Amino acid sequence: MEYISTRNKNQSYSFKDIFLRGLAPDGGLFVPKNIKIYNEDEIKKLSELSYIELATEIIFNFCSSDITKTNLKNLIQKSYKIFSSEEVIKTNKIGDINLVELYHGPTLAFKDIAMQVLGNLYDELKVSANKTVNIIVATSGDTGSAAIAALNDRKNINVFVLHPDNKISKIQRKIMTTIGSDNIYNVAIKGSFDDCQKIVKDMFSENSFREKINMSGVNSINWARIVCQIVYYFYSAFKFKNKKINFSVPTGNFGDVFAGYMAKKMGLPIEKLIVATNENNILERAINSGEYKPSKVRQSLSPSMDVQIASNFERLLFDIVKNDDKKVSSLMSELSSNGSFSLDEEQKKIIKKDFCACKVSDKETLEIIKNIADKLDFIIDPHTATAVGASKKLNLMSETLILGTAHPYKFLETIKVATSKEVKMPNQLSNILDKKEKYDILENNISDVKSYILEKVK
Numbered sequence: 001m002e003y004i005s006t007r008n009k010n011q012s013y014s015f016k017d018i019f020l021r022g023l024a025p026d027g028g029l030f031v032p033k034n035i036k037i038y039n040e041d042e043i044k045k046l047s048e049l050s051y052i053e054l055a056t057e058i059i060f061n062f063c064s065s066d067i068t069k070t071n072l073k074n075l076i077q078k079s080y081k082i083f084s085s086e087e088v089i090k091t092n093k094i095g096d097i098n099l100v101e102l103y104h105g106p107t108l109a110f111k112d113i114a115m116q117v118l119g120n121l122y123d124e125l126k127v128s129a130n131k132t133v134n135i136i137v138a139t140s141g142d143t144g145s146a147a148i149a150a151l152n153d154r155k156n157i158n159v160f161v162l163h164p165d166n167k168i169s170k171i172q173r174k175i176m177t178t179i180g181s182d183n184i185y186n187v188a189i190k191g192s193f194d195d196c197q198k199i200v201k202d203m204f205s206e207n208s209f210r211e212k213i214n215m216s217g218v219n220s221i222n223w224a225r226i227v228c229q230i231v232y233y234f235y236s237a238f239k240f241k242n243k244k245i246n247f248s249v250p251t252g253n254f255g256d257v258f259a260g261y262m263a264k265k266m267g268l269p270i271e272k273l274i275v276a277t278n279e280n281n282i283l284e285r286a287i288n289s290g291e292y293k294p295s296k297v298r299q300s301l302s303p304s305m306d307v308q309i310a311s312n313f314e315r316l317l318f319d320i321v322k323n324d325d326k327k328v329s330s331l332m333s334e335l336s337s338n339g340s341f342s343l344d345e346e347q348k349k350i351i352k353k354d355f356c357a358c359k360v361s362d363k364e365t366l367e368i369i370k371n372i373a374d375k376l377d378f379i380i381d382p383h384t385a386t387a388v389g390a391s392k393k394l395n396l397m398s399e400t401l402i403l404g405t406a407h408p409y410k411f412l413e414t415i416k417v418a419t420s421k422e423v424k425m426p427n428q429l430s431n432i433l434d435k436k437e438k439y440d441i442l443e444n445n446i447s448d449v450k451s452y453i454l455e456k457v458k
């Protein structure tokens with residue numbers, strides 16, 4: 001399969017290329033030139049597979065030129081061995097909530113599902129065989145720990161994780177800053193997640209720096225992440241067996257919900273993808289009014305969704321303008337020069353066919369957590385709560401699968417505010433909480449970050 005950039009479709013890249021690069025040299029995002037579309041019979045066959053088999057089938061479509069199916073299957077099997085659920089994910093029915101629990105990996109958030117595979121792909125594709133790869137990650141709280149868990153102690157790989165100082169939960173930070181060995185560097189940036197993401201994107205666009213440190217990235221702008229996430233849309237839809245299916249997705253950078261869109265494009269009969277946001281509702285505004293306009297990030301109870309520049313939205317744009325790379329480039333330059341762009345009526349209509357969006361405030365998030373705890377004796381995390389809230393407000397509960405993106409223990413402070421019910425500590429955390437944290441604090445400034453990295457990789 002060949003890949004192109006959303007800003008230049010004339011140059012093609014291999015899976016290995018785009019996996020290593022993360023971001024296209026023109027600042028665009030990589031997308032496949034064309035995708036596999038399953039017919040009804042094929043879908044039926046897929047529905048009979050185990051999670052590992054299904055993941056192998058789906059992911060293989062995207063990387064068959066660089067890896068054999070047998071190797072891929074072994075890699076996937078190895079990746080999910082440490083998950084506490086044998087099926088990788090769990091589907092659960094709690095009252096009127098059809099919950100898809102994606103948080104049974106080593107760092108208790110759905111990010112593990114893709115990241116564990118990515119970690120093994122670095123070895124499989126031999127990208128670090130002769131030369132150290134430096135992976136730079138921006139995190140709003142969960143990507144960082146998932147990356148560290150996946151890449152810890154790997155030969156010839158260093159990981160630099162940038163998180164916004166004081167803007168993630170204590171347990172998120174603890175997991176991230178205590179589990180790493182010598183190849184892991186945690187950096188708290190005095191800024192927001194968007195600032196962290198901008199530093200990383202700018203470093204990727206700076207060819208000389210990127211080449212100098214042999215830089216790679218595992219943020220959700222890395223297409224391989226999206227590919228791994230497509231799998232659970234299929235798997236959970238098969239379990240649900242409802243004729244009509246929507247997914248409600250707690251959304252920040254638009255990566256997870258874009259994987260759902262891909263699943264739909266590949267033939268999975270999904271009605272609507274519900275984009276659930278917190279008060280950082282750029283996507284809710286973009287979908288409902290057509291104006292894509294980042295504003296200042298506000299800290300919320302669902303920190304992993306405190307994003308105003310939803311990078312993966314560019315992939316959707318590229319698709320709705322029918323792969324017109326010039327159009328995407330011009331919208332993106334409008335965004336950087338004017339601070340916003342607007343979709344026309346036709347584009348809005350296309351998006352609304354597949355998506356709806358809803359904002360859920362912190363106050364509502366707390367109420368939802370409390371209600372479910374009181375009435376159903378079940379605790380959900382604040383991110384998952386936004387997906388429940390969005391689906392309830394849109395009156396779509398009975399036909400909607402809620403993606404549960406994090407384990408509530410990760411957000412214990414918020415759970416304690418919402419309800420007096422106890423959350424049992426998951427086993428994964430038992431030997432983390434007393435460990436000493438290790439991280440450095442840097443100004444929100446790309447040159448400081450570059451000097452820091454250069455100093456460490458010397």
Ligand SMILES: *Cc1c(COP(=O)(O)O)cnc(C)c1O
Nearest residue numbers: 142252253254255256304405406
């Ligand atoms: C990352 C994250 C999200 C948002 O996912 P995107 O792919 O960035 O939209 C939602 N919930 C949790 C718990 C997360 O870690």
